[in-house]
Amino acid sequence: MLRPRLLSLILIFAPALACGHNDVSETIKALTAKIEVQPTADLYYQRATEFRALQEKVHAIEDLESALKLEPENRRALVALVQLFGTDKKAPPLISRYQQFAKTKEEKFEAHFLLTHYTAQLGQLEKACSLCDALHLMRPNDDPALDLFHAGLLLDLQRPGEASTVLKKSANRTKSIVVRNNWIDAALTAGQTETVLPIIQKELTSSRFRSSWLIRRARAFLILKNKKSAQADLRAALVEITPRINPERPDLTLIADRGLIHALMGNKALAKRDLETLINSGYSTDAYRLLSDTLADN
């Protein structure tokens, strides 16, 4: 029942977090020794990836900046630095620089994607959607992650019908089960049940754990004003999901599902409690958008 995380596509271009052959700290020491003798952009980049592995963002940024001083058109360092800058105003000049020196199709796509992602991070969702359209034109058969990203923007813009269209097309093309499931969720949000209900029924008969599909069918029943059947499915889903949740350290994906069950059943207090658990855990907001939207609708 998770919606695609808005930022998922960025990892396509994330530099490999290439930890060294040995312990990360040892690798950093070794790289530092080499840098002291003969600094190169590659050595700074390598050390930055090690700092990133240790989640030492400040040091990683310093090294990537040093790499770019030595080689202003070092693609790997530039992309990594843009990612680390997030919404910082230092990012756009770097993206512009990349757009200027990008030569291959892949580089042009990557530079455009960085701009799209940055725009989305700023909350300029309409503009980001337009940029996504351009990305699709650049690579019509790209990895489904781009479709998931685009659909996420459309859902943020409360345009589930368009999201459903993007995802359905992608699911047909890629056969990705993740895209298909996201399409089903987007279609239900858009109030479309006809095409997805047969799939849901089929999954219910063939799955070991049925709660995700029971929730989806309950959503369909609610659209079809069949509240009784919806409640029955939600109760069954809750029965199945409860023993799967470790009370001390739960699988948060199941907490998101349980919260949605409570929200759909009208148990707002319990749903809010699960929502708070997700928020307090630092869980990505994308994961509980369906839950928070459902709570808001109620």
Next chain:
Amino acid sequence: MKSLVFLFLSSLIASSAIVEEFSRQPYVQLATDNSIRVVWRSRNEMTPKVVFGTTVDDLSSEVPAEQIITRKHPSLGEENPIFKDAPVDTRQFEATVTGLKPLTSYYYAIYDGDKRLTPADSSYRFKTNPVPGSDTPVYFWVVGDSGTGGKAQAQVHTAMVEHTAKNGRPIDLYLHVGDMAYGSGTNKEFSDRFFKMYEPTLRNTVCWGSMGNHEGRTSKGATGIGPFYDAFISPTKAEAGGLPSGKEAFYSFDWGKVHFICLDSHDLDRRPTGEMAQWLKADLEKTKAEFLIAFFHHPPYTKGSHDSDREGQLVEMREHIMPILESGGVDLVFTGHSHIYERSMLIDGAYQTPSVAKGVILDDGDGDPAGDGAYRKSEGLKPNNGHVSIVTGHGGTANRRSGTHPVMRKIILDHGSCLITIADDTIKGEMLNSNGVIRDTFAIKKSGEVTHTVVENPWQPEPLRRAQPQAGPKPPRNATVIIDKNETWSYLAGSHPSGDITDWAAPDYDISAWKTGKAGFGYGDNDDTTEINMRGKFTTVYIRKEFQLPKNANLDKLGLHVSYDDAFIAYLNGHEVHRQGVDKKQGKEADGFTNHDAKGFEYFPLKGISKILKPGQKNVLAIEGHNVNINSSDFTLHPRLLLAK
């Protein structure tokens, strides 16, 4: 039984029978219960043909030509090219053999037109998977971090081949948890350090691979492009069971009643909202297998050469992915990355950072049926019923331990691999070291309904005892320096001296072919004057130097003052006078080494040597220096000889 042993022996014999026409020898991939892929490379144009049959003498079936695809270098402009770092004339042939019966052995041969390329050899065979869900015992091998192309990797492989041959039970499949082609997983590194090394096994046993960080330097999980993705043909459309992932980076497959899940812990989004985790959740909801095995590169629990409390990928796999796997009922999790063998107790819910034992150990026994007894779990895949986590990053590169992980039951610094049997209701795991010795055994018995409660005060592994600097004797004050630092020595590196094992230490031994260089000798720690490029190549260096003693010297006052890493044996005039960190034998036969870092010069008085030495005449000090591991990060040998007053 005899026929099985014969098959093994023929595999071993055939291992040296490399077919010249292939630039990458044939290997099998993506087995299902009715199909398999046979893959090979050549740098010649050929008309590929694959024939097969159920007896070695009757290969009467042929793979239709349209089921053999040829992939070429991208510069040739064809679709689905191989990665650009392969030689331009390389062709990769992938034959899809279909219409096979489940759980059946077939033999195959590869032809170029009418010319048979593979020998008439029973080792060119494969076995299809059983029907998913069927009750068939499975025996598989798990290796990690092996890709050095060195001696230790070969020994680990040989140990498995000999062990399985001895027991008359071939492996059904092989999991590799990543880092199979150091240092960057290039085409050449794959050929030299993976395919050549494992060729006799790969030609008849499917290896299912998970990408390590070293392969990740040239291959990308998101795009499925790179030498790793050329080497492995992994399911994207649920060809072998499970749910379609759409990506070769993560996938699942069924083997009988066991569901295997491979994840990419390296370069994909590891968060629960990411595509991989969403697929994992859906796949776990779907499977109706009775056993669940997951494998990926970065370990959620380790204190080996990596620390799972500090490094982002490891933390994220623990915090984000492990809850999904455990709520899906996982039994075993295999990882590598950390160069060590670490095997956990039965655990659940160990997601905190830093890791703690409190509240997460469900059974703190050793899991050994001959010891504390097998771990117990409910039958089927019961959520949060405990799993065993295994770091098997000890497949060939230098091992290292940095601490003690609190969920671990066995921590072993030894090269090796894991052999797992799943039969009836029991999983049995063994760690086989590179000498063919079983160093760890555990089992998980899954029957009935088992409800665990957390062990309040669980057994805890011994903390790592860090090597303390030896409080040995101090070097004498005002000693006469007989041989000083940085003096010139004769040395032999990269081969062993001719003659009997210690002949080279005798004063009259001919060293005219030896090189000369200034001490210290070694590499890797910036303390060496004569750099020796021995990493990955050899472990022993021999050095000799003549010296003279004053006529009135007190011969009982001589001592060696040496900086060393890891071990050495010293000789005076051909007689062994001191050994440090070497348990037994000498030279190429030396064995039982102890790790030691060079921490400055240490003093060793030499006793009982007065009859060996010749005051006023030529004497020879000879030292053999040993590295514990061929891939060790450093080596040092820097001696002085002191005469106390």
